Amino acid sequence: MSTATPETGASGAGREAPARTRAGGALLLDGKAVAAKVRAEVARRAAEFATRHGRAPGLAVLQVGQDPASSVYVRNKRKSSLEAGIVSFAHDLPPTTGEQEILALIGALNRDERVDGILVQLPLPKGVDADRVMDSVDPDKDVDGFHPLNTGLLAQKRPRLRPCTPFGVIRLAQEYGIALTGRNATVVGASNIVGRPMALELLLARATVTVCHTGTRDLRAEVERAEVLVAAVGKAGFIPGEWIRPGAAVFDVGINRTAAGTLVGDVEFEAAAARAGWITPVPGGLGPMTIAMLLSNAVDAANLRAERGKSVTR
Numbered sequence: 001m002s003t004a005t006p007e008t009g010a011s012g013a014g015r016e017a018p019a020r021t022r023a024g025g026a027l028l029l030d031g032k033a034v035a036a037k038v039r040a041e042v043a044r045r046a047a048e049f050a051t052r053h054g055r056a057p058g059l060a061v062l063q064v065g066q067d068p069a070s071s072v073y074v075r076n077k078r079k080s081s082l083e084a085g086i087v088s089f090a091h092d093l094p095p096t097t098g099e100q101e102i103l104a105l106i107g108a109l110n111r112d113e114r115v116d117g118i119l120v121q122l123p124l125p126k127g128v129d130a131d132r133v134m135d136s137v138d139p140d141k142d143v144d145g146f147h148p149l150n151t152g153l154l155a156q157k158r159p160r161l162r163p164c165t166p167f168g169v170i171r172l173a174q175e176y177g178i179a180l181t182g183r184n185a186t187v188v189g190a191s192n193i194v195g196r197p198m199a200l201e202l203l204l205a206r207a208t209v210t211v212c213h214t215g216t217r218d219l220r221a222e223v224e225r226a227e228v229l230v231a232a233v234g235k236a237g238f239i240p241g242e243w244i245r246p247g248a249a250v251f252d253v254g255i256n257r258t259a260a261g262t263l264v265g266d267v268e269f270e271a272a273a274a275r276a277g278w279i280t281p282v283p284g285g286l287g288p289m290t291i292a293m294l295l296s297n298a299v300d301a302a303n304l305r306a307e308r309g310k311s312v313t314r
């Protein structure tokens with residue numbers, strides 16, 4: 001089992017700022033470095049849990065089908081779990097698996113005492129009702145933070161298990177001392193996975209939040225006002241760099257593969273970096289942060305369940 005390095009320190013107060021690297025005029029937000037710090041904290045907390053409870057936290061990762069991008073993410077999630085001292089339960093189901101079979105497996109994982117977190121990799125095959133499947137995960141094991149109960153708690157300013165990518169944006173901002181309170185924060189994209197919970201996280205941080213989507217009339221004007229910009233559209237270079245407000249903090253959630261095979265974000269990186277105050281690279285920004293926050297959620301879920309003294313009977 002891996003253990004935390006002493007330099008990582010405790011979570012919370014007294015965070016040391018990460019190394020400062022510039023791209024254009026902007027400071028690069030090094031998601032890889034901060035994720036390594038979070039994973040080291042998780043490893044320490046997982047080891048503490050194991051000492052206290054006689055077993056390591058457990059994370060089940062379920063994939064249906066073989067979507068190539070999903071397979072890469074799932075492999076990374078499982079590998080990172082093991083490295084952090086979290087037991088990984090792998091469930092790879094054929095693409096023809098029916099909804100009832102998926103629901104039955106989730107029911108079994110909900111009842112399994114060794115499993116603290118359940119992640120169902122999206123997208124699910126056509127014909128499977130993804131909402132029905134995601135809603136069937138025990139909210140106390142919902143390490144994705146996608147269950148309506150967890151979304152509702154976040155909306156009501158009492159977060160429990162928080163969606164990993166938005167939580168990763170908040171953690172990166174904290175690590176680099178980027179103030180969110182009172183800032184004009186604009187989220188581009190309104191998906192259930194990123195855009196919507198991102199808006200709730202920014203609201204929790206007391207930013208003034210705008211959410212842009214396909215119904216937005218003047219996207220450029222909204223982006224130009226943003227002191228904090230989160231791009232979560234899934235289209236390469238969707239936001240021109242010249243739209244970025246000088247000095248803005250830019251968090252690019254997009255991971256898009258170009259025809260040439262390289263990975264790029266939703267924001268035109270070079271031109272944006274020339275104007276921004278801070279910017280996340282792609283890759284090496286929110287990708288590694290998302291996995292790190294997932295692992296953190298898995299240990300949170302384990303502690304949450306242990307505190308409830310729960311013998312799961314559902």
Ligand code: GUN
Nearest residue numbers: 119120121122123144164
């Ligand atoms: N597919 C793409 N991103 C995610 C994620 O954050 N969680 C899950 N479960 N599936 C995804």
